[in-house]
Amino acid sequence: MDNRNRLIQLIHVGKRELALDDDTYRALLFANGEHSSCSKMNIKQLELVLTAMEIQGFKRQGKGGKTPFKRRLSPKAGKAKHAEIDKIRAIWIIMAQHDIVRDRSESALDAYVRRITNRNKGEGVEHVGWCDANQAYTVLESLKNWHKRELADRMKEAGWTVPLNRNGTGLAGYKAVIEGYEFMTVNC
Structure with missing residues (x-):
């Protein structure tokens, strides 16, 4: 998948995660990408839309879906042998x-x-x-x-x-x- 298609996919995920209705979504696209459809935007415009969504609270996930913990957290109390x-x-x-x-x-x-x-x-x-x-x-x-x-x-x-x-x-x-x-x- 090329970068442009990946950005479009992320924008669509952002729309769902932010629970944007169609009118709000189109207004966001036009305000940040100068078009009301992702298919008419270049990569720079798509990145601007995605940045605007991140400001609204959308968080990108890394490749593979869930972001893995780098640190192991403690288990619940009462489960230890001592x-x-x-x-x-x-x-x-x-x-x-x-x-x-x-x-x-x-x-x-x-x-x-x-x-x-x-x-x-x-x-x-x-x-x-x-x-x-x-x-x-x-x-x-x-x-x-x-x-x-x-x-x-x-x-x-x-x-x-x-x-x-x-x-x-x-x-x-x-x-x-x-x-x-x-x-x-x-x-x-």
């Missing part, structure tokens, strides 16, 4: 919401899990779902410590009170630091 794995995924997503993790995808989490589990005798795990109970616990605690450190540093930089343990010698537990950070961000 409860820690669901917690790992939840903390990873919360860290992405707190702008600590740039990529919230399962693939990025797998890379982190591979790095953390590789520290223990060179036996890295390729996928978070494949972790045994000990590996999942190690990854979970590593994530919680990283998250807690990052939030505590942000709280210090902002001049907020950082929750300390009962002795006052170190940071409070994970939950206390998270709750303190979220309380400060909502109320300040």
